[in-house]
Amino acid sequence: MKRFMNWLTNSFTPTMNKFSQKPVVAALSSSMQKIIPFILTGSCIHLYNVLRSYIPALPNFIRIINFSFGMLGLLTAFMVANQMMEKLGHTQYTINAGLTAISVFIMFIKPVLDANGMFTVEFNRFGPTGIIVGIAANIAAVEAGLAPMNIAINEAVFTAGLITMGGMGATLTLNLLMCFSKSKSLKTVGRLTILPSIFNINEPIMYSAPIVMNPLLMVPMWINSITGPLVVWFTMRSGLLNIPSKMIQVGQIPAPLSSVMITEDLRAVLVYVVLFILYLVTWYPFFKVYEKQRIAEEQNELQLDQLD
Structure with missing residues (x-):
């Protein structure tokens, strides 16, 4: 065990640290950390729903999950592009990159535009899929x-x-x-x-x-x-x-x-x-x-x- 931990400390960790400092990896890591509040919000309601399953009379807060954790895909699209520009040193483009990512994300989740101009999309496509x-x-x-x-x-x-x-x-x-x-x-x-x-x-x-x-x-x-x-x-x-x-x-x-x-x-x-x-x-x-x-x-x- 000691030899293995020494290898982790002296060989594996320095190599992985160099890898994690690359702009692409650092941007992804930073993006995930910045959406923690939305994840925590959804998690709290999940815990509440355990209690609600035994006490149905309690109010239903599913909308809070839908518009926090349920929007994780959309939020991540913005943050990844935003943080990528920041890590690459193009700070003047952080907002524009994020907004562009949102537009591309919506385009790729296959929305439907009918003859009357009605725009529809499956809501679960905005969040993580299971x-x-x-x-x-x-x-x-x-x-x-x-x-x-x-x-x-x-x-x-x-x-x-x-x-x-x-x-x-x-x-x-x-x-x-x-x-x-x-x-x-x-x-x-x-x-x-x-x-x-x-x-x-x-x-x-x-x-x-x-x-x-x-x-x-x-x-x-x-x-x-x-x-x-x-x-x-x-x-x-x-x-x-x-x-x-x-x-x-x-x-x-x-x-x-x-x-x-x-x-x-x-x-x-x-x-x-x-x-x-x-x-x-x-x-x-x-x-x-x-x-x-x-x-x-x-x-x-x-x-x-x-x-x-």
């Missing part, structure tokens, strides 16, 4: 008295909370590491984002840690995105865990409670523990190197403030 996979075959099989066979379904991938433990890339264990970090900034971010992570909403930590466009933290996220599905597929295919056979959407219910609900199998708790340890071991060395880097940055900032 993956919807079928579970209908499993439901039909169970109704026919057969065993479900399809594993790559929405419930197994998303709502069971095993692959998406804390959100895509299994970021819950990273969030916990941040909560106890020696870096003040990482500890603050960790504690601010832990509640959404528990409910499998990780956009706040993805863009505020940040993980997005951060090569050092994106690597373990990619690793978890491979190892987690492999473990789940193996356990379900070998009969060690039930394959979901009901259409249940409880993506914001914390695992392993959601895992048991989806699989109708108490063994899901054991699988959760195994994956939790696996994800933690994967995140740990990369996090420690990133933590060391952030601590050094904080110390430099403190010294500069003292000089001023």
Whole structure:
């Protein structure tokens, strides 16, 4: 482990830092950070909707999601072009580039203009798109008295909370590491984002840690995105865990409670523990190197403030 962390610190991190400083990469990273308020707003309403699912009398704030997180594609189009001009040193074109990007974005989401001049477009094209996979075959099989066979379904991938433990890339264990970090900034971010992570909403930590466009933290996220599905597929295919056979959407219910609900199998708790340890071991060395880097940055900032 020590040799691996030394390699991360002395070879991998410097190389990735040079890569992340390239204008294109820096612009993408900066863009993601600047749209965090919109992501946090949508995430808060997602948490509220968990409560509303049990108390339907509460007011419906879906419009706040629609016009914050739901407009993420449009907002990102503006910010990427805006930040690209800034990172390339063409600051006089930041606004014009952003407005041009909005026009191009709208053109490419296939709006319809009828003979009466009415302009229409599917609203969901303005936001991030998700993956919807079928579970209908499993439901039909169970109704026919057969065993479900399809594993790559929405419930197994998303709502069971095993692959998406804390959100895509299994970021819950990273969030916990941040909560106890020696870096003040990482500890603050960790504690601010832990509640959404528990409910499998990780956009706040993805863009505020940040993980997005951060090569050092994106690597373990990619690793978890491979190892987690492999473990789940193996356990379900070998009969060690039930394959979901009901259409249940409880993506914001914390695992392993959601895992048991989806699989109708108490063994899901054991699988959760195994994956939790696996994800933690994967995140740990990369996090420690990133933590060391952030601590050094904080110390430099403190010294500069003292000089001023």
